[in-house]
Amino acid sequence: MLRHAQQMGGINLLINAAGINHFGLFENMQEQGIDDLITTNLCATLQLTHAMLPLLRSQPQSCVVNIGSTFGSIGYPASASTVRPNSPCAASPKHCAESWRTPTSACSISPRVPLAPR
Numbered sequence: 001m002l003r004h005a006q007q008m009g010g011i012n013l014l015i016n017a018a019g020i021n022h023f024g025l026f027e028n029m030q031e032q033g034i035d036d037l038i039t040t041n042l043c044a045t046l047q048l049t050h051a052m053l054p055l056l057r058s059q060p061q062s063c064v065v066n067i068g069s070t071f072g073s074i075g076y077p078a079s080a081s082t083v084r085p086n087s088p089c090a091a092s093p094k095h096c097a098e099s100w101r102t103p104t105s106a107c108s109i110s111p112r113v114p115l116a117p118r
Contacts, residue, residue: 012059016045017067064106
């Protein structure tokens, strides 16, 4: 992926939107499911951001957008695994961007389902 981005002349936007979930009681999760959750939601986000950061830094302006989940941000019942490790940058994107020492900015978006009128 990095090579492809380099061949295109670089990138100025990275959107981290991958994530998996387990709906059910945490105690019923298999170890492999926990490993898959951490690998996808945390490791992949950090590794991709780390790999793309040199290309993002080479641009006059760039941005990393971390897309979260509604369930992950509200702690929905019977989905303990969604209180997500998705990205440390999701909790504090400004701090994360400052740690890169670059003009790259960061933001987090957690879509919400609008409430139906009563």
